[in-house]
Amino acid sequence: MTKIAFKTLGCRVNLFETDALASRFKANGYEIAESSESADVFIVNTCTVTNQSDQKCRQAIHQIRRKNPDALIAITGCMVNNYKEELLQSGIADYVIDNERKAAIFNIIDDHFQKGACDPEGYDRDLFSYQPAFDTFHTRSLIKIHDGCNNYCSYCIIPTVRGRSTSRPAEEIYHNIREVVAHGFKEIVLTGVNMGRYQYEDTNFEQLVENILDIDGDFRVRVSSIEPDQFSDRFLELFQHEKLAPHMHICLQSGCENTLRQMHRFYSAAQFREMCERIKAFRPDFNITTDIIVGFPGETDADFKESCDFAREIGFSHIHTFKYSVRSGTKAATMPNQVPEKVKSERSEIMRAISLENKNRYFGMMQGHTQRMLIERIDAKGTAKGYGENYIPIQVKAINAERNTFINIRLSEIEHCDDEDKMNFTGIIV
Numbered sequence: 001m002t003k004i005a006f007k008t009l010g011c012r013v014n015l016f017e018t019d020a021l022a023s024r025f026k027a028n029g030y031e032i033a034e035s036s037e038s039a040d041v042f043i044v045n046t047c048t049v050t051n052q053s054d055q056k057c058r059q060a061i062h063q064i065r066r067k068n069p070d071a072l073i074a075i076t077g078c079m080v081n082n083y084k085e086e087l088l089q090s091g092i093a094d095y096v097i098d099n100e101r102k103a104a105i106f107n108i109i110d111d112h113f114q115k116g117a118c119d120p121e122g123y124d125r126d127l128f129s130y131q132p133a134f135d136t137f138h139t140r141s142l143i144k145i146h147d148g149c150n151n152y153c154s155y156c157i158i159p160t161v162r163g164r165s166t167s168r169p170a171e172e173i174y175h176n177i178r179e180v181v182a183h184g185f186k187e188i189v190l191t192g193v194n195m196g197r198y199q200y201e202d203t204n205f206e207q208l209v210e211n212i213l214d215i216d217g218d219f220r221v222r223v224s225s226i227e228p229d230q231f232s233d234r235f236l237e238l239f240q241h242e243k244l245a246p247h248m249h250i251c252l253q254s255g256c257e258n259t260l261r262q263m264h265r266f267y268s269a270a271q272f273r274e275m276c277e278r279i280k281a282f283r284p285d286f287n288i289t290t291d292i293i294v295g296f297p298g299e300t301d302a303d304f305k306e307s308c309d310f311a312r313e314i315g316f317s318h319i320h321t322f323k324y325s326v327r328s329g330t331k332a333a334t335m336p337n338q339v340p341e342k343v344k345s346e347r348s349e350i351m352r353a354i355s356l357e358n359k360n361r362y363f364g365m366m367q368g369h370t371q372r373m374l375i376e377r378i379d380a381k382g383t384a385k386g387y388g389e390n391y392i393p394i395q396v397k398a399i400n401a402e403r404n405t406f407i408n409i410r411l412s413e414i415e416h417c418d419d420e421d422k423m424n425f426t427g428i429i430v
Contacts, residue, residue, distance in 0.1 A: 001031040002113065005039035007060050010047025012191040012224050014077060016142035017102055018045050020130035024106045027134070035064075041072045041109060044093075045102075046079035048161060050325035054079060061092055074109060076102045081161035099147075099162060100125040128168045132179040139376045139386075139404055140222070141185035145173050145208065146192030151227075153253075154264040154331040155296065155324065162193050167200040170208055174215065181217040186374050186404055188212070189222045196229040206235040213243050218406075220374070220389060225249045225291075228272050236282040247287040247391040248279075249320075255310025256303040259296050262335070269310055276314050285366065287390040289318040294351055295344030296324045297335035304347050311354050317362035319355035321348050363414050363423055366392060370430060373409045375401055385424075393424035 004025050008018040021043065026032050033039040042064050046057040057079050064073060074095035075087060087096045095112075097105060097120045104123035111118045127147045148163040149156075177188055190209070192198065198205040212221055222245040239246050250272075254260050257269050279286050292311060294304065311319060323344040326333045371388025373396070378384050384398040384407070394409055401407065409427035416423055 001029060002041065003031045003033045003037075003039040004041040004043065004109075005033040005035045005037060006043045006045065007035040007064065008045045009057055009060065010045070010049065010053065010077065011193075012142055012189065013144055013147070013193060014045045014047065016133070016144045016191055017130060018043070019133035019142060021102075021105055023133040024131050025109075028106070028110065038068055039071060041074070042068065043105060043109075044073065044075045044077075046075060046077035048077075048079040048082040048157060050322065050327075052325065054083075065092055072109070072112065074105060076105060078158070078161040082157060095120055100127065103127070103129045127166055128172065132176050132183075134180070134183045139185075139374070140187040140189050141177075141180040142189045142191050142224075143173060143176055143180075144168065144192060145190055146195040146198050149194040150197070151194065151266065152264065154262065154335075155293065155327065157327040157330055158193060160329060165194060165197055167198045170200050170203045170211070173208065174211065177212060177215055178217075181215065181219050184404065186219050186406065187222060188219055189224050191224045194227055195223075196226045196231075205229075206232060206238075209235070209238055209244070213238065213241050219243065220245050220372075222391070223248050225251060227251055228267055228275060230267075230271070230275065231279070233278070233282075236279060239279075239283050239286065245389045245391065246283045246285065247289070247389070249289045249291075250275075252290040252311075252314075252316075253293050254296065254299075254303075255292070255307035255314075256299070257306070259299055259303050259307065262298060262332075263293075263296065264331070269306075273310075273314065285369065285390060287317050287362065287392070288314065289320070289391070290314075290316045291320045291322060292351055293322045293324050294347040295339035297332055297339065298337040299324075299339055304350075308350065308354055311351065312358065315358050315361060316355065317359050319351055319358070321351045321355065323348050359423060360414075363392070363425070366390065366425075367411055367414070370408055370410050371425075371427070372406050373427075375403050375405055375407065378403055388425075394427055395424055396427045396429065398429060 006018050008014050047053040073093040075093045076097040080098050101120055101123050103126050108120055145168050148165045149159045150165045152159050196205050220243050228250050238244050255269050373388050373394045374386045375384045376386040383395050384401040385395045408430050410430045411425040411427050413426045
C-alpha cells in the first residue's frame with residue numbers, strides 16, 4: 001500500500017478539503033499516515049492569511065522534504081495561489097496545485113503512480129467536487145457550503161487567492177449531510193469563506209440552515225466562522241431548535257469605528273453591538289467568539305482602547321487575536337502610519353488578557369447549566385472529553401462511555417489548563 005500523509009494549515013475550509021481528500025485516498029487503497037511519520041506521499045494544504053502563516057507553511061514544507069527526501073510532495077491551498085511561480089521555481093515540491101484544482105488531487109497523485117508525472121493544469125477546475133468524508137481526522141464532519149469572497153477588505157488577500165463568492169448547490173449539501181449522518185457522524189459543522197452570503201438560486205443561508213435542521217437523524221449542526229451580517233429574527237429563532245448549537249464565531253476584526261472604516265468592513269461597531277444584543281435576547285446563554293486584529297495601520301492608542309472596551313462590553317468568550325500582517329496587493333499595505341511590531345505584540349497581549357477575563361466570566365455564568373456533550377475521545381484513564389452544544393470543553397469520568405455518543409452533563413468545576421487561556425469544565429452525568 002502507498003502511504004500518504006497530510007499537513008493542513010489554516011481555516012476550516014482547508015480542514016474540510018483535507019478530510020474529503022484523505023477519505024478518498026483511503027477508499028482507494030492508500031494507507032493514511034500521520035504528518036509526522038515517514039510516507040510515500042505528502043499533501044500540504046497551505047494558508048496565506050498572514051506573514052506568519054506563510055512562514056509556518058514554508059517551514060512545514062522544508063521540514064517534510066528534509067525528513068523525507070524521496071517522498072512525493074504536493075503543495076496546495078491559498079499559499080499556492082499567492083506564490084505559485086515562486087513555489088514552482090523553488091523545486092521544493094513535485095506538484096504545485098492551486099485551490100481551483102485541489103479537488104482533483106486524488107486523480108493527479110493516482111495518475112502519477114499509474115501513468116507517470118502529469119500536469120495539474122490539465123485537470124478540471126471545481127471548488128465543490130469533494131466526495132463526502134467518511135473517515136476523517138475529526139469526530140465532527142465539516143461541510144463546505146461556500147467559497148470565495150467579494151468584500152475586498154483593505155487588509156485581506158483572500159478574495160485574490162480564493163476568488164469570487166461562489167455557493168455550492170443546495171441539494172449537494174443536503175445529500176452530503178445525509179451521507180455523513182448515515183455514516184455515523186453526530187456533529188455537522190457548516191464552513192465556507194463567507195458563508196453568510198450563501199445564495200444558490202432561491203436558497204439563502206437562513207433557508208439552507210432551516211432545511212438542514214429538517215434532515216432526519218440524531219445529530220447537531222454548528223455554524224463555524226461567519227461574517228457579521230444582519231441576521232434576521234427568523235434566523236435567530238432557529239437557534240431554539242435542539243439541533244442547532246447556540247454558538248457562532250462572528251468576525252469583528254476591530255471594536256473601533258474609525259478602524260473598521262479604514263478596514264473597509266461593511267458594518268459599524270454600533271451595528272455589531274445591536275446584532276449581539278438581539279442574539280442574546282433570543283438565547284441569553286449564546287456563546288459568541290470572535291477575531292480581532294491589533295496594530296492595523298493608523299490604529300492609535302485611543303483606537304485600541306476603544307476596541308478593548310468594546311471587546312469587554314460584548315463579552316466574547318474567546319478572542320482569536322491577530323497582529324496586523326502586511327499583505328502585498330492589499331490597500332492596507334500602502335497605508336501610512338504602520339504600527340511598530342513591538343506595539344502590535346504589546347496590544348496582542350492586552351487583548352488576549354481581555355479574552356481570558358471574558359472567558360472566566362462566561363464560564364462562571366454557565367456553572368450549574370446542563371450541556372449535551374458529544375464524546376470526542378476517551379483517554380487512558382477513562383476520562384471522556386468533548387464539547388457541549390455551546391462549544392464548552394468538558395471532561396468527565398464516564399463508565400462504559402463510547403466515543404461519538406451524546407451524554408447530558410451538569411457543569412460543575414472549572415479547570416484551568418497549562419495553556420494560559422485554555423479552560424474546561426468537569427461535570428456530572430444527568
